[in-house]
Amino acid sequence: MSDALRTEGLAKTFTLHLQGGTRIPVLRGVELAVAPGECVALAGPSGAGKSTLMRCLYGNYAAGAGRILLQHQGSEVDLAAASPRDIIAIRRETLGYVSQFLRVIPRVPTLDIVAEPLAARGMAREEARGRAAALLRRLNLPERLHALPPATFSGGEQQRVNLARGFAPGYPVLLLDEPTASLDAGNRAVVVALIREAKQAGTAIIGIFHDAEVRDAVADRRFEVAPLQDAA
Amino acid sequence: MSPLLAARDLTLRFGAIPALDGVSLEIWPGEVVAIVGESGSGKTTLLRVLSGQQRPEAGAVLYRDPEGAEQDILGMSEAALRRLMRTDWGFVHQNPRDGLRMGVSAGGNVGERLMAVGARHYGSIRAEATAWLKRVEIDPARIDDLPRHFSGGMQQRLQIARTLVTRPRLVFMDEPTGGLDVSVQARLLDLIRALVADLRLAVLIVTHDIAAARLLAHRLLVMRQGQVVEAGLTDRVLDDPQHPYTQLLVSSVLAA
Numbered sequence: 001m002s003d004a005l006r007t008e009g010l011a012k013t014f015t016l017h018l019q020g021g022t023r024i025p026v027l028r029g030v031e032l033a034v035a036p037g038e039c040v041a042l043a044g045p046s047g048a049g050k051s052t053l054m055r056c057l058y059g060n061y062a063a064g065a066g067r068i069l070l071q072h073q074g075s076e077v078d079l080a081a082a083s084p085r086d087i088i089a090i091r092r093e094t095l096g097y098v099s100q101f102l103r104v105i106p107r108v109p110t111l112d113i114v115a116e117p118l119a120a121r122g123m124a125r126e127e128a129r130g131r132a133a134a135l136l137r138r139l140n141l142p143e144r145l146h147a148l149p150p151a152t153f154s155g156g157e158q159q160r161v162n163l164a165r166g167f168a169p170g171y172p173v174l175l176l177d178e179p180t181a182s183l184d185a186g187n188r189a190v191v192v193a194l195i196r197e198a199k200q201a202g203t204a205i206i207g208i209f210h211d212a213e214v215r216d217a218v219a220d221r222r223f224e225v226a227p228l229q230d231a232a
Numbered sequence: 233m234s235p236l237l238a239a240r241d242l243t244l245r246f247g248a249i250p251a252l253d254g255v256s257l258e259i260w261p262g263e264v265v266a267i268v269g270e271s272g273s274g275k276t277t278l279l280r281v282l283s284g285q286q287r288p289e290a291g292a293v294l295y296r297d298p299e300g301a302e303q304d305i306l307g308m309s310e311a312a313l314r315r316l317m318r319t320d321w322g323f324v325h326q327n328p329r330d331g332l333r334m335g336v337s338a339g340g341n342v343g344e345r346l347m348a349v350g351a352r353h354y355g356s357i358r359a360e361a362t363a364w365l366k367r368v369e370i371d372p373a374r375i376d377d378l379p380r381h382f383s384g385g386m387q388q389r390l391q392i393a394r395t396l397v398t399r400p401r402l403v404f405m406d407e408p409t410g411g412l413d414v415s416v417q418a419r420l421l422d423l424i425r426a427l428v429a430d431l432r433l434a435v436l437i438v439t440h441d442i443a444a445a446r447l448l449a450h451r452l453l454v455m456r457q458g459q460v461v462e463a464g465l466t467d468r469v470l471d472d473p474q475h476p477y478t479q480l481l482v483s484s485v486l487a488a
């Protein structure tokens with residue numbers, strides 16, 4: 001079976017033009033491969049570039065060199081070379097990302113924030129809301145909050161909205177950046193169960209898990225992201 | 233699929249100042265493209281050239297009409313261009329007074345556009361105008377009031393209703409939230425975001441408001457001195473800006 005996601009020689013260097021063109025190399029020669037149904041935990045000290053790698057894999061940061069190969073609708077695409085319109089389609093159908101923080105859209109109710117990626121794939125609005133509500137309930141977000149915009153929610157509640165939005169569509173590849181950072185034990189267990197179910201369904205997962213207990217419960221292996229030497 | 237609007241190598245100078253310097257872009261069906269940049273970067277000029285209101289010195293603008301035929305916007309007659317503006321296209325001005333008829337009632341402003349595309353039945357025109365006032369969060373009881381008695385935010389929402397009532401395929405927006413209070417801006421942005429998604433409109437929006445661009449746009453073009461210095465996926469351009477000018481622009485935004 002071919003990999004769901006594979007990088008070849010992925011590199012990323014930031015050039016800070018406002019700081020006299022200072023160059024900060026963060027990633028070099030990253031060779032990461034994840035199979036369908038597999039969960040890989042990114043490991044390495046703080047500042048090693050784990051989050052930068054995640055953002056490159058999502059197309060949020062531009063890869064400096066190398067390829068990011070994804071299985072997308074039956075064929076292989078290189079995200080590092082894809083057009084913006086292709087990346088939008090890849091994100092809609094194939095690639096999900098749960099960031100640490102929810103980017104709140106003013107006035108949009110929680111239920112619609114979670115249902116939106118389902119509707120974008122063509123699911124009928126009511127069915128999408130139904131699935132969104134079920135997932136929010138499972139993440140212990142009470143029904144009375146579903147109609148409210150999450151702007152005033154606590155950090156843990158916002159993170160659960162984010163998780164529901166990321167898990168709802170069943171993306172073939174899912175990126176998780178510290179998905180349990182502000183959750184209590186009960187909700188951490190729900191997230192572990194969601195990750196296991198996604199793996200069962202064939203989802204390839206790449207995660208940053210600072211919680212060792214969660215990591216050991218879901219990850220099949222670790223992938224070391226080592227800090228680069230400065231001024232290389 | 234092919235682009236709805238495609239511009240190639242647009243060039244225009246005002247005296248020695250390059251307003252447009254080899255600008256090319258495409259807008260595809262259903263996508264929102266934002267052009268950001270400071271005052272004088274050429275972004276409003278670009279919008280005027282793309283919508284046929286101003287002629288460039290060189291370059292081409294092609295529009296694919298509903299029948300699938302390519303129309304050369306720069307070679308079009310005034311009458312054909314006006315017809316396009318009434319039917320297939322919409323234009324939301326920064327100042328609602330430029331897009332509304334201030335001496336005509338709110339309902340009339342919306343209904344007039346419907347009549348321009350052939351609607352004749354008074355009852356259904358009024359019903360549709362009422363529905364659109366509700367949709368842009370204006371109390372339908374105000375349908376017979378003149379827009380000059382509306383607040384700036386209401387006027388802007390009325391202009392949006394007037395523009396969208398005929399279901400245009402492509403909408404040009406020039407700083408639609410400029411000049412409004414911040415609280416009013418947020419509401420308007422959210423309204424635009426929801427309408428654009430529901431109607432699957434293609435939108436070209438010119439703004440200097442980076443937060444508005446992030447909220448609304450799929451793609452972003454950064455303009456400076458008549459040139460597009462950077463273009464790409466909105467979140468990529470804003471979170472990992474490559475060009476020195478984009479880095480300056482993004483770093484100058486105050487985080488709330």
